Amino acid sequence: MFLDPGRQKPQIEYPCEWAYKVIGSDVNRILIAIEHAAMGLAYEVTPSNVSSNGKYFSLNFKLEVPNEAVRT
Numbered sequence: 001m002f003l004d005p006g007r008q009k010p011q012i013e014y015p016c017e018w019a020y021k022v023i024g025s026d027v028n029r030i031l032i033a034i035e036h037a038a039m040g041l042a043y044e045v046t047p048s049n050v051s052s053n054g055k056y057f058s059l060n061f062k063l064e065v066p067n068e069a070v071r072t
Contacts, residue, residue: 018071020061021048027057034061039070 024030034045043063050057065071 012068012071014068014071015064015066017062018065021058022061023056023058025056027059030057030059034059037061038063041065041070 022030022034031045041063043061046060048058048060
C-alpha cells in the first residue's frame, strides 16, 4: 500500500492481508458474524480486549482479501 500524492488515497495492491477489529456483547454472535463476513476465505481470529465491566468484547479478525469488493 502506498499514497498517491495527487489523490491522498492509499492504493492497495491485492491480494493483501487485512485486519478488522470486531466489537460486541456476545462472543458467540461475533464469531458467527465473522464466519459470515469471511465468505469462505481462510481467516484468523484472536482475542483483543474486554471492557472494564465485562459487557463488551473485541476480537481481531484477519484474512487475505483478493480485491477491494471483498475488503469493503
